[in-house]
Amino acid sequence: MSTEAGTRPRIATVSLAGCFGCHMSLLDIDERILELAELVEIHKSPIVDRKTFAARCAVGLIEGGCCNAENVETLRAFRDHCDVLVSVGDCATMGGIPALRNRVPLKECLDEAYLSGPSTVNPTGRIPDDPELPLLLDRVYPCHEVVPIDYHVPGCPPPADALWAAVQALLSGEDPVLPYALLKYD
Amino acid sequence: MTAATEVDRLVATHGSEPPALMDIARDIQAAEGCVSPERQRQIAERLDMRIAEVRAFVGFYSFLTEEPQGSIVIRLCDDVVDRMKGFDRVRDAFEEALGVSVGETTPDGAITLTTTPCIGLSDQAPAALIGDVPVPFLSSDRARDIVSSLRVHADPTRLVTRMGDGKNRHPLVRSMVRNNLERPGTFIFGPEYRGEAIRKALSMTPFEVIRTIKTARLRGRGGAGFPTGMKWEFTRVARGARKFIVCNADEGEPGTFKDRVILTELPDRVIAGMTVAGYALGAREGLFYLRGEYAYLRPYLEDVLERRRADGLLGRDILGKRGFDFDVEIRMGAGSYLCGEETALLNSCEGRPGDARDRPPFPAESGYLGFPTSVNNVETLCCVAKILEHGAATFAELGLQQSTGTKVLSVSGDCTRPGIYEVPFGTTLEAVLEMSGGEGAGAVLVGGPSGTWVNPEGFGRRIAFEDLATGGAIVVFGPDRDLLVALEGYADFFAEESCGYCTPCRVGTQLIQRYLQRFREGRADQGDLDGLLRVARTLKTTSRCGLGQTAGNPVLTTLQSFSQVLEAGLPAVGTRRAAFDLEASVAGARALRGGDHV
Ligand SMILES: Cc1cc2nc3c(=O)[nH]c(=O)nc-3n(C[C@H](O)[C@H](O)[C@H](O)COP(=O)(O)O)c2cc1C
Ligand code: SF4
Numbered sequence A: 001m002s003t004e005a006g007t008r009p010r011i012a013t014v015s016l017a018g019c020f021g022c023h024m025s026l027l028d029i030d031e032r033i034l035e036l037a038e039l040v041e042i043h044k045s046p047i048v049d050r051k052t053f054a055a056r057c058a059v060g061l062i063e064g065g066c067c068n069a070e071n072v073e074t075l076r077a078f079r080d081h082c083d084v085l086v087s088v089g090d091c092a093t094m095g096g097i098p099a100l101r102n103r104v105p106l107k108e109c110l111d112e113a114y115l116s117g118p119s120t121v122n123p124t125g126r127i128p129d130d131p132e133l134p135l136l137l138d139r140v141y142p143c144h145e146v147v148p149i150d151y152h153v154p155g156c157p158p159p160a161d162a163l164w165a166a167v168q169a170l171l172s173g174e175d176p177v178l179p180y181a182l183l184k185y186d
Numbered sequence B: 001m002t003a004a005t006e007v008d009r010l011v012a013t014h015g016s017e018p019p020a021l022m023d024i025a026r027d028i029q030a031a032e033g034c035v036s037p038e039r040q041r042q043i044a045e046r047l048d049m050r051i052a053e054v055r056a057f058v059g060f061y062s063f064l065t066e067e068p069q070g071s072i073v074i075r076l077c078d079d080v081v082d083r084m085k086g087f088d089r090v091r092d093a094f095e096e097a098l099g100v101s102v103g104e105t106t107p108d109g110a111i112t113l114t115t116t117p118c119i120g121l122s123d124q125a126p127a128a129l130i131g132d133v134p135v136p137f138l139s140s141d142r143a144r145d146i147v148s149s150l151r152v153h154a155d156p157t158r159l160v161t162r163m164g165d166g167k168n169r170h171p172l173v174r175s176m177v178r179n180n181l182e183r184p185g186t187f188i189f190g191p192e193y194r195g196e197a198i199r200k201a202l203s204m205t206p207f208e209v210i211r212t213i214k215t216a217r218l219r220g221r222g223g224a225g226f227p228t229g230m231k232w233e234f235t236r237v238a239r240g241a242r243k244f245i246v247c248n249a250d251e252g253e254p255g256t257f258k259d260r261v262i263l264t265e266l267p268d269r270v271i272a273g274m275t276v277a278g279y280a281l282g283a284r285e286g287l288f289y290l291r292g293e294y295a296y297l298r299p300y301l302e303d304v305l306e307r308r309r310a311d312g313l314l315g316r317d318i319l320g321k322r323g324f325d326f327d328v329e330i331r332m333g334a335g336s337y338l339c340g341e342e343t344a345l346l347n348s349c350e351g352r353p354g355d356a357r358d359r360p361p362f363p364a365e366s367g368y369l370g371f372p373t374s375v376n377n378v379e380t381l382c383c384v385a386k387i388l389e390h391g392a393a394t395f396a397e398l399g400l401q402q403s404t405g406t407k408v409l410s411v412s413g414d415c416t417r418p419g420i421y422e423v424p425f426g427t428t429l430e431a432v433l434e435m436s437g438g439e440g441a442g443a444v445l446v447g448g449p450s451g452t453w454v455n456p457e458g459f460g461r462r463i464a465f466e467d468l469a470t471g472g473a474i475v476v477f478g479p480d481r482d483l484l485v486a487l488e489g490y491a492d493f494f495a496e497e498s499c500g501y502c503t504p505c506r507v508g509t510q511l512i513q514r515y516l517q518r519f520r521e522g523r524a525d526q527g528d529l530d531g532l533l534r535v536a537r538t539l540k541t542t543s544r545c546g547l548g549q550t551a552g553n554p555v556l557t558t559l560q561s562f563s564q565v566l567e568a569g570l571p572a573v574g575t576r577r578a579a580f581d582l583e584a585s586v587a588g589a590r591a592l593r594g595g596d597h598v
């Protein structure tokens, strides 16, 4: 892992096509967040609001799959700057809820959202097309179809204990093998 | 609203219990081109079923539809073998002549064009079913002729120009299908001694009959190879007010057609086997499950049954034996590979969708309508009759220790003499290739898509349960064939035929399709190979029934015997996945924006 002597390992997190639920679950580790703060330096994450990588990170946690070109760009940057990349949650590992659109043609999705949906009020009759807006992908991709992913943590969201166990294991250089109790959802 | 009188008439003919559903639905489909929601409601009422149950039934079978189809349905077999033999050209010719694409009906509602998996004519591909009429040896010229004839007389039976060989010429068959009996063995295809097997059986006690089958060490010919004597014993000792013998004539494994030829040439032998089983197991009722694709044989088989009744070989007090009653009823399938799986078959007979049941309980304990049932393959039952005729020792002398007797093989693909070969177990693949003119093959698929790919180094391997187990399909691939194309074809087959009950199979069969597509398009990387393997193995260990458990076999055995097909030139995984193309995946969104933005 890329830790210079005497420094804490850096980690990075991001939410791509997700709902932030996975990040909420990460915060759900409660007081262990203090322990985490001692263990690592959170380099780039919605929590610290840094825009670009300034250093190499040991672990990257990805929430959400890729639904647009910007997601792809961000994910690739994570791959390039993180030693170990983890897909966290069902959206990152499989596409999740956003991937429900995968069976509907893109145009129909946009029409429904911006023109003809029952709760839509759009007097301009235009689908947002500002060049600043990232282009949507033909479908929502799970992260491992875009870049190689080292580990997957399932769940929507994965329970805080599962995330904690996975992060702890990774930081101590072990294979994060989660016990059955942390993978059981009913 | 359609009057219910037609349904009443069919109920009067076929019965008012759920098992009658298949015949009723098939008749309505044939007469009206669909089983409409209105009909479903009427049927449900008459059979005392829920509408949802009838709807699920109609939805399950590919020969039944809720939406209207043309008066004539042309089903092109699009199996891998047919694709090798010119399927594309035939399909194009049909599409052009009809003016519609596959999946569509001509505007006048006359003809629907569609595709279907193997219809049991792999040795005479490309082939199609037109109505119930099997049409072998198609070409684009023939396709055009067929369409113009149908436009004139609209009668598929009048397409029969030159009849096939043997009993395909029987007045009740009148089919263009050929037996291609290239090598009839002396055992199964040996001379007929009508009534002899039953006479021999009746001279023994039922337990002695079972012991005879055990001594012969007969194993099931339907694929799984379970010892028949043991299955019979389980069924014999199981408690039940009624017991059933089922003949499995669903023959759906792509590339298999030996049961069709046995049914055409030796139907008496099969029914004799069922009758012997009835005596041995104490069963009075037999069900003969005939795949929908073989409906053209039904009148002929009904006649065989009728003649056997007349001759005292079926019915009450068979051959004068007081109290030994046994009769056989034909039950139809309607286009589902899974229905060959024995528990799916039983569900189908009961008027349900043909998906597999959880086991245990096994059919021997709880089968048709919950009664002890022995399901046996056509060829197995044929062996039973011959074992009774000739004695267990004669049978056990043939073949190997764990594979006694002979095996009827269906050979197709790149060989000069495709057809039926009856060989003793233990025969090498090499010998089979030599007999059938398949020398120089690049690959052989033994046992159909759920079986094993064998490369030329493996041609010395033997057809036997101890080596290459097979229900009978031998598909030969010439040295220039692209096996990836074949693999993809078989992946399509499994994805289509999965009943969808369990996630590993429903999702896994589709993932395999997606992975293989990446390989064909040259976009795969090592990560795709790992993923493909993982899915194939997961299917094997976690699927509910044999379909899912074997759906990964083509991939797994390809990696053993033809690893280069998947591994050659495969890039390692770098920091990007090879298959993902950002430009291509935003092309649609870019076009929607009118192309004026980058
Ligand atoms: C998907 C699937 C399809 C099958 N298709 C057939 C078939 O068409 N004919 C057949 O005899 N057995 C078929 N089987 C095997 C049957 O489940 C059963 O083992 C066999 O009919 C038993 O008869 P036997 O012991 O005489 O072989 C199939 C099994 C599976 C899993
Ligand atoms: S996995 Fe669930 S919690 Fe996590 S981003 Fe997706 S929807 Fe939200």
Ligand code: SF4
Pocket: B338, B355, B356, B497, B498, B499, B500, B501, B502, B503, B505, B506, B543, B544, B545, B546, B547, B548, B549
């Ligand atoms: S393995 Fe496939 S065919 Fe068998 S029950 Fe499961 S989904 Fe259905």
Ligand code: FES
Pocket: B077, B078, B079, B080, B081, B082, B117, B118, B119, B120, B121, B122, B123, B125, B127, B254, B255, B256
């Ligand atoms: S009938 Fe076409 S391959 Fe079997």
